[in-house]
Amino acid sequence: MSKKNHNSKTEIKNLSNRKVLNDKIAKYSSNAIAIFLASMLLLIFSFIFIKALPAIKDQGFKSIFLSSTFDPTNNQYGIWGPLFITFVTTGTAILIAVPMAIRTSIFLKYRIKSFTKTLRVFIEILAGIPSIIFGLFALTGIGKLLQLIFHFQYSSNVLTASIMLVFMVLPILVSFIYNYLNVIPKYYLDNTLALGNSKTYSIYHVIKKLLKPGIKRAVIIATGRAIGETMAVSLILSGSNIGQLHGHGIFGVFTSSLNTLGGNIAYYMGSDSGSSKSGLFAAGISLFIIIMIFNIIFTLKFSHKKLNWKLPVEIDKNGQAIKVNIYQQTKHYLTMPFSFLIQWINYLLKRTLLFIEEGLNLITSPLRKKENVFLYMRRQAKHNRRRISDHLRFALEIICFSIIIIFVLWISLDIIVMGIKGLSNYGFSEPGQHDLGKVLGVTMLLIVISIFCALPLAIGTAIYLNEFATNKHIIKIIRFFINSLGGIPSILFGMFGLIFFLQTLHLGHSDTGSLLAGGFTMTIVILPMLTISIEGALKTVPEDLRLASYALGAGKWETINKIVIPNAMTGIISGTLLSIGRILSETAPVYLTVGMIAHKVGIWDSGQTLTSRMLYYAIYSTFSSKVALSYAYSSALVTYIFVLAITLIAHHYTTILEFFKKIKNKNKKIKTDDVIIIDQKTNKLQQ
Helix, strand or coil, X not given: CHHHHHHHHHHHHHHHHHHHHHHHHHHHHHHHHHHHHHHHHHHHHHHHHHHHHHHHHHHCHHHHHCCCCEEHHHCEECCHHHHHHHHHHHHHHHHHHHHHHHHHHHHHXXXXXXXXXXXXXXXXXXXXXCHHHHHHHHHHHHHHHHHHHXXXXXXXXXXXXXXXXXXXXXXXXXXXXXHHHHHCCCHHXXXXXXXXXXXXXXXXXXXXXXXXXXXXXXXXXHHHHHHHCCXXXXXXXXXXXXXXXXXXXXXXHHHCCECCHHHXXXXXXXXXXXXXXXXXXXXXXXXXXXXXXXXXXXXCXXXXXXXXXXXXXXXXXXXXXXXXXXXHHHHHHHHHHHHHHXXXXXXXXXXXXXXXXXXXXXXXXXXXXXXXXXXXXXXXXXXXXXXXXXXXXXXXXXXXXXXXXXXXXXXXXXXXXXXXXXXXXXXXXXXXXXXXXXHHHHHHHXXXXXXXXXXXXXXXXXXXXXXXXXXXXXXXXXXXXXXXXXXXXXXXXXXXXXXXXXXXXXXXXXXXXXXXXXHHHHXXXXXXXXXXXXXXXXXXXXXXXXXXXXXXXXXXHHHHHHHHHXXXXXXXXXXXXXXXHHHHHCCHHHHHHCCCCCCCCCCCCCCCCHHHHHHHHHHHCCCCHHHHHHHHHHHHHHHHHHHHHHHHHHHCHHHHHHHHHHHHHHHHHHHHHHHHHHHHHHHHHHC
């Protein structure tokens, strides 16, 4: 007995040691993956900066970073002209898209009881439509409509590009905000409703405040998407002379055809060579720095405290006051006048309103037997105002949702009709060529390489942030780097892939590109979005399941592996499939690293994907505009079918899985029934 007890104790000890070792390995591995993902931002910055140094030394810091003249043909790379247009297009798109996305997400979450998945499929189709198609549609659809409404001379202007960017960033915003709404516990809404508030009031005064972190992360990703959009913008805008704005006023910016900084980089990147590319890298590094500054400003939290006339005092562990250093004293006394001025203005406004209220009460008191008439009117007005506000908010939700659905149907109908016309008139390939299989093969290989590399990194980072990390400062730093990486324009990813994977590591031909380099580049492109999606999926797993697993003696890694990941699998697969849609929609990183000409289907060779094929026929083809447009739309139709299939699978994954499980169970039942019948027959024969 003693020997058995001794063996069981050693087994338990070995098991516990093994669990501790597995937990440590999982923690340090996921930590290393998270640090590697965060360090990618510094790696991208370093390589682009090295390529930009020759132009900075040759042209000088002032001529690039303090000038507004951008004309690479004359060796001028002043960034502020196109950067101003970038701010205008991005700012306009975000200001319109964010309120629309918030109201649409609220409408999908709290107003619709059925068909939510189907309606989300309609919206998320936009995320997978290639940017080239957005550009073509903006010229033929959005631009013509705006020209009809505002009587513009030309349809290709900054306002058309801004409205196009609204619909390009909307699916990202809606997806992130809707997923964050799912994370907010339901009891917040239930408790607010129990206090007698209306549903609309509860949503906009409680849920919306809890939604701020999700909105912040969504805005950072969407802003990077809008700033980094290059190919679609290049199809609409082509000017670079900022001087044409003089004398036209503020509205003249929206009617001009000036190109953004990312659009100019993409346009000249495909045509320039030699020393001129260094100037484009300098423009790219300036765009990188601007986005980093934006992320830092947006991430910082500002706290408004009451004015403290006394000098701030620090307390040590023993409760004794510590003398404050000179820096804190200077900061306190410098900010005191501004804080005092703000408080004095607030005090004057309050006293003025009270004075008006008392005056109205004195005037109206004889009419109501000295009752506070103003207070009664204000109470009634508040009640009516809340009711009217609820109706207006609900109406705005319906309007925003309807605009998005109408746009999706409009662009989908355009792609389907034009794609079918192109296929029926000219086919998919040029006469004498059969490159449909090659294009589809290259596209599928690019997806496989990107997902195969990105998924383990994204899962490891998400597990560390959600399960292992305890230091709040480290979590904030890693999330800041991930958000910043997600906000980098796609053209900068393409430039980094060209420098690092092709020219430094020689993963293919540096002149024509390679599929392997493109796959690694697209891995970095989708990593931030995939990581955030998987982290959100892990957060949806209830904490009670983890605690129950720990109570049964399971270790940390065992709980993550057997409880957390299986329960979050639906969200992980959904995020993966949506990342595939992002790969299909990207153009700039693909054409810079993979190429635009259909050759062989091999990882070391250059090739043509569906998106780069559209770019080739839309910009670089020698065919007539009608024929080139038909070939571009035929590729768009095939891509649209891919995106639609992926989005449907992403949202109906559980239903499809249950369907196959039922078929499997039926087959098992049939087999067992057959065995029973055979056994019965053999028994009869034996008898």
